[in-house]
Amino acid sequence: MPVDPARLCAELIRFDTSNFGEGKSNGERDAAEYILNLLTKAGYDAVLLGPEPDRSSVVVRVWGTDSSLPGLLVHAHLDVVPAEPEQWSMDPFAGTVRDGYIYGRGAADMKDMVAMTLATLLNWAEAGVRPRRDIVVAFVADEEDKGDYGALWLAAEHPELFAGVEAAIGESGGHATLLEAVDGSEVRLYPIAAGERGTLHIRVRAEGVSGHGSRPVPVNAVQNLINALQRVGSYSWPLVLTPVVRRYIEETTAALGFSADLGSDAGVEAAIDAMGEAGTVAGVTVRCSSTPTVLRAGYKVNVIPGVAEADVDIRCLPGTEEDTLATVRELLGDTVSTTFLSHQPPVQSPVDSPWFEAMRGALLRHDPQAVVVPMCMGGGTDAKAFAPLGIHCYGFAPLATDPEGRSIQGVHGVDERIPVAAVQGGQQVLQDFLTGV
CATH class of the missing domain: 3.30.70.360 (Alpha-Beta Plaits)
Known part of the structure; x- marks a missing residue:
C-alpha cells in the first residue's frame, strides 16, 4: 500500500525544529534521525551529517537505471520558523489533522515537501522501482536562517555528494493560483520558479x-x-524586466485573455495590476x-x-x-x-529546457487544464547554495488543488495549515515526475 504523505507530514510537524536565527535553533537532528531510520529500513544507503551534532541533514542517492543521464537533486528543509503557541488555536507542533487540513508549524513550509519526497522514496523501495536517472535527495537543516548549518555547509564541505547532478528542484512552485479570465472562465496557473532575487x-x-x-x-x-x-x-x-519575469507576465496575461503592453513602465505596472493575485509575485520581482x-x-x-x-x-x-x-x-x-x-547572488535557470518541460508535463498529466509559467521568486531558498555547483535550480514542490476549495494558510504566521488533498495529490505529481524525468 502506498505511503500516505499527509500522515508523514503530520508526524514530521511533531518534531519541533524551530530555527531562531543567528545560530540559535532547537536543531534538526531528531527529525533527521527519524527520516534516516525510515530510509535505512527501506534499504537506502542514506547518510546523516552536519557541522554540529544537533544541526543534521540527511542525504541519499537513488541510483538510476541509466548512468549516462545527468542526475537530479531534490532538496527540502527540515527546520521551521518559530511559532507563538499563545496565538494559535491548537498546539503548533501537534501535527493535528482536522477538517481536511494538516495543521502545524511547517505544514506548508516545508514539511509537506519533505513528506511527499520521503513517501516517494518509500513507495519506490516497496515496489522495487528505480528512476531513470540518479536522484539525489537532501533533507537539509538551517534554510530558515543563512544555511551555514545546512545547504551552504553541504555544498562547501561535501560537493562530492552532488557529483553528476545537472538540475535541482525545491521550494517553491508547482501549485495552482486560481484566477478569473476576461471571459469569466477559471484559469489554474501553475508557476515554476526559474529564478530568485x-x-x-x-x-x-x-x-x-x-x-x-x-x-x-x-x-x-x-x-x-x-x-x-x-x-x-x-x-x-x-523597473527592470528580466527574461523570466517578462515571460511570466506575457504568458499569464495571455492565459487571462488580454495582451500586456510591456514597452513602458506604465504598461508593465498596468499589466501587473490586471493580473490580480498572480500580479503579487511579479510586483516584487520587477x-x-x-x-x-x-x-x-x-x-x-x-x-x-x-x-x-x-x-x-x-x-x-x-x-x-x-x-x-x-x-x-x-x-x-x-x-x-x-x-x-x-x-x-541571484539565481536564474533556463526555461527552454528539458527539465522545465518535464515539470510542465507532470503537471499537465494530473491537471490537463494547467497553465504552467516560469516565475522569479522575490525571496530566496537553498537554491542559492546549490547553484554555484553548476546546478540549474528550479522551484517545484507540486501541490494538488483541493476539490473543496481549501488553500494553504498561515505560512510563517498563525495556524499554519495545508489541505490534506493538496499533499496527497502533490505527492502523486512529484512521484510521476521523479520516476520518469
Whole structure:
C-alpha cells in the first residue's frame, strides 16, 4: 500500500525544529534521525551529517537505471520558523489533522515537501522501482536562517555528494493560483520558479561622539544612521524586466485573455495590476529592494550613544547585482560603514529546457487544464547554495488543488495549515515526475 504523505507530514510537524536565527535553533537532528531510520529500513544507503551534532541533514542517492543521464537533486528543509503557541488555536507542533487540513508549524513550509519526497522514496523501495536517472535527495537543516548549518555547509564541505547532478528542484512552485479570465472562465496557473532575487544582507554602522543627552554633540551617530537609512529605505528602484519575469507576465496575461503592453513602465505596472493575485509575485520581482529591518543604538534616554547600527535586507534581480551594490553605497554615503552579513547572488535557470518541460508535463498529466509559467521568486531558498555547483535550480514542490476549495494558510504566521488533498495529490505529481524525468 502506498505511503500516505499527509500522515508523514503530520508526524514530521511533531518534531519541533524551530530555527531562531543567528545560530540559535532547537536543531534538526531528531527529525533527521527519524527520516534516516525510515530510509535505512527501506534499504537506502542514506547518510546523516552536519557541522554540529544537533544541526543534521540527511542525504541519499537513488541510483538510476541509466548512468549516462545527468542526475537530479531534490532538496527540502527540515527546520521551521518559530511559532507563538499563545496565538494559535491548537498546539503548533501537534501535527493535528482536522477538517481536511494538516495543521502545524511547517505544514506548508516545508514539511509537506519533505513528506511527499520521503513517501516517494518509500513507495519506490516497496515496489522495487528505480528512476531513470540518479536522484539525489537532501533533507537539509538551517534554510530558515543563512544555511551555514545546512545547504551552504553541504555544498562547501561535501560537493562530492552532488557529483553528476545537472538540475535541482525545491521550494517553491508547482501549485495552482486560481484566477478569473476576461471571459469569466477559471484559469489554474501553475508557476515554476526559474529564478530568485539575490540576497544581500548588510550591517550599517555609524560612529559619533557620545555625551549627555541635553548637550548636542558635533557628530551624532544615531542621526547619521537615521539619515542614511532614510535615503536607502525610501529609494525608488528602477523597473527592470528580466527574461523570466517578462515571460511570466506575457504568458499569464495571455492565459487571462488580454495582451500586456510591456514597452513602458506604465504598461508593465498596468499589466501587473490586471493580473490580480498572480500580479503579487511579479510586483516584487520587477524591482530591487532595500529595507532597513533591525536597529541598535543607545542604552539610556539621557545618554547620546557613540555607535549606532542597523541591518538592511537588500534583494537584487538577476543581472543587477553590481549596480545594486553601487547604488546602495551611494545612498548610504560616507558617514557610515558597511559589512556583509550574507551575500548570495541571484539565481536564474533556463526555461527552454528539458527539465522545465518535464515539470510542465507532470503537471499537465494530473491537471490537463494547467497553465504552467516560469516565475522569479522575490525571496530566496537553498537554491542559492546549490547553484554555484553548476546546478540549474528550479522551484517545484507540486501541490494538488483541493476539490473543496481549501488553500494553504498561515505560512510563517498563525495556524499554519495545508489541505490534506493538496499533499496527497502533490505527492502523486512529484512521484510521476521523479520516476520518469
